[in-house]
Every structure is written in structure tokens, then in C-alpha cells.
Amino acid sequence: MTQTREEFEARLRQIGAERYHDKHPFHHLLHGGGCTPDQVRAWVINRYYYQHSIPMKDAAFMSRVESPDLRRAWRSRIEDHDGTDTNPGGIKRWLKLAEAVGLDPDYVASTEGVMPATKFAVDAYVRFVRDKTLLEAVAASLTELFAPKIHADRIQGLLKNYDFADDSSLSYFQNRLKEAPKDVAFGLKWVLDHADTQEKQDMAANALIFKTDVLWSQLDALHSAYVEPGRIPPGAWQPGQGMANAKAA
Numbered sequence: 001m002t003q004t005r006e007e008f009e010a011r012l013r014q015i016g017a018e019r020y021h022d023k024h025p026f027h028h029l030l031h032g033g034g035c036t037p038d039q040v041r042a043w044v045i046n047r048y049y050y051q052h053s054i055p056m057k058d059a060a061f062m063s064r065v066e067s068p069d070l071r072r073a074w075r076s077r078i079e080d081h082d083g084t085d086t087n088p089g090g091i092k093r094w095l096k097l098a099e100a101v102g103l104d105p106d107y108v109a110s111t112e113g114v115m116p117a118t119k120f121a122v123d124a125y126v127r128f129v130r131d132k133t134l135l136e137a138v139a140a141s142l143t144e145l146f147a148p149k150i151h152a153d154r155i156q157g158l159l160k161n162y163d164f165a166d167d168s169s170l171s172y173f174q175n176r177l178k179e180a181p182k183d184v185a186f187g188l189k190w191v192l193d194h195a196d197t198q199e200k201q202d203m204a205a206n207a208l209i210f211k212t213d214v215l216w217s218q219l220d221a222l223h224s225a226y227v228e229p230g231r232i233p234p235g236a237w238q239p240g241q242g243m244a245n246a247k248a249a
């Protein structure tokens, strides 16, 4: 049976309550101060791959949208990450974080050393958005409903527990707190408006589940490579590589 708007929204929120990556042990370690500097670096290097792919994902989405109104509402997402004349954008802010943890930002931006599992997961998200219905693509972005809480927890946890954390190194997350709410309000309304049959509601819910899997599997890979059992896959970053001071020397 088709759910009411309220029931369907509750179903989407329940997916986040059960599956969002704020529950992953790697995030508990990171936010609680339990990561070594190299574990933080591994996270920054791999997560950069997600950051650098998000605008490509949004460009893939927009290339398929026929409605000028929908494209206009969506395009600020690309500017938020790539920047404008007056805003450096999220990718540059992420590289500030990379510098603050001692990495060479050029190394991080090269995406060398990113684990294969990170690439598989993130590339699958870009392909999903390119190939599936617009409804599924917008629904997949709705993990951002749950992101403000994790960003706020992260800012608080990193500031409390790590010397590298300050307003400059954490500016990425501070900015997302301002940017994400408008995106997610728009995306949620769009999905609720368009998922008007049971079949479409199921498609949208499954798209959101897929996206939680994309996020979760990245952290599983990070945990197994750099925490326990510490099995770094061939070709992935080894502690000591890509450091800023190695370049200066």
C-alpha cells in the first residue's frame, strides 16, 4: 500500500536511524580521540575521494534533468564543493584539513593511495546517480538528512581530542552545517512529492539504503586496513607516504 507522506518520511528517517555511518566503530574511534595520527590521515586521504566525486555525481545528475527549475535548485551543490569567485569551496577546505594533519595536499588531491574499496564504493554511487531514475538519485542524496548531526559531533570530538583541530582545519564541516540544510530540505520535499505510489516509495527507500551501504562500506575498508587487523591493500597509502615535510626536505 502507498504510505502517506508522513509515514513515508518516517520510513526514510528510520533507515538513517538504523544504518547511517554515524554508528560505525571507525567514527566512534575518530570522534572519541582514539585514532592515531596515521589513522586520521588514512581517513582524510580516502574521504577525499568521496569529496572529489560528489560534484561529478551532481554534474551527472544535472546532465539528465530536463527541468530548468530543478537544475537551478541543484547547481549550488556543485558550487559548494568546487567553489566560486568568492568561496573557496569544499574541496579546497578538505585539503586544508589534509595539510593540518601533516599531509601534502597535492598528494591527497592526486587520489594516489586511495584504497580500491573506497573507489569501488564511491564510483558505484556516481554510476547509480547516472544510471537510475531521478527519483532514486535524489533519494540517495538524502543521507544528508543525517549528516548535520555527525558533522556537529565531529567538530566537537575533533576539537576536544586532537591538536590539529581548529577553525581553519575544520572549516569544511562548519560550512557543511550551513550548506546541507537547504539541499536536504529541497531533496526531501522533492522525493515526498514524487514518490506517489508504493513502487516509487520502495524505489526511493532502497536507493537510500544503497547509499547508507556506500558510506558504511568505506568505513569497513578503512577499519580493516588501518585499525584491525591492519591489512593495507596493495597500492594503498602506507604511513609515511605523502607527507608535507617529506616534500619540503
Ligand SMILES: O=C(O)c1cc(C(=O)O)c2c(n1)C(=O)C(=O)c1cc(C(=O)O)[nH]c1-2
Pocket: 054, 140, 141, 142, 143, 144, 147, 150, 151, 176, 215
Ligand atoms: O561527513 C559525513 O558523514 C558526510 C556524509 C554525507 C552523506 O551522508 O552522504 C555527505 C557529506 N558528509 C558531505 O559533506 C557532503 O558534502 C555530501 C554530499 C552528499 C550527497 O550525497 O550528495 N552526501 C554528503
